[in-house]
Amino acid sequence: MIIQLSLSLGLLGILGYVILQRDKVKVIFMPQLAVISVGIFLIWFPNVSTFIAKKVGVGRGADLITYCWIVASILLIVNLQIKLKKLEAHITKLTRAIALVQPKNGHHGNNFATKKD
């Protein structure tokens, strides 16, 4: 009972944060709401997860939840990697723009003799 209450309170806390942030991340608000709601439901009705697990060929409800958690984590990590790559591309673009605006010329014997402003 204590564990169920602690986990439920934790998930409710996360739910509160998700609701507060819903305007910033509208696209994932509903999926987040769904996952948290399912999580709270399964905490109080664990037999349901066992029932579903047996239907899909997994031994225990806890195992099913663990497998789902692993898959979700991998997807999250890949998503974060992609976001980081995009951020890196923005930084590269900015850094390059600064470099191209301020070339320094060692001598004037070349075709691109430009003077620094």
Added chain:
Amino acid sequence: MIKQDIEKTYIIIPAYNEASVITTVVNTVMKHFNNVIIVDDASTDKTAHLALEAGAIVLHHEINLGQGAALQTGFDYVTQKTSDCYIVTFDADDQHRIDDAIELLTILKQTNADIVLGSRFTGQAINIPSSRRILLKLCSYYTQRILKIQLTDCHNGLRVMTGKTASKLCLQQNGMAHASEIIDKISRLNLKYAEAPVVINYTEYSKSKGQSFWNGFFIVRNLLLQRIIN
């Protein structure tokens, strides 16, 4: 080489903390070419200052991005002004010979190719570490079998290309994966390519600056991520 070819050839040298060799490299290149562009990738030593003193044009990255990003900055600098030119990519660690660059340029003109790449395996790889040889051979195997591009050396920094080719490459890989990206682009853009022997001299200094064997895995990861994003 005729004077007009020299006038419209731009040597792009990405550099990161190469203060001990950059003056030698720039001086050597400038004996044959006027347009030497050092892309200083946020070096923490005097690379940029020494390159400037030696007479090069210096483009400075405020943040260290990687060799691929530095090359693309160099490409953008040149192709913003003209695409009727030749571009040579040349390493800053004194591994390459300028005579090889001249030879590659001659081959580019004779074959009317879009890009000519150097190969240390049809040329010479002096003191190459065995782990590096294995990694490069694996890369060549992938290039030949999967990309169907017949190259014996897929990660050689010495290349010559037309300005039009450089303007098409649009490198997105900032790090060492750019070399694989260039080959991928040769395949996708159906560019006319050739390969020619070059000499790479692995000094203790250049070996200390080179890639580790395990970097190959990060290169593959970066290329896969880029495919997903694209």
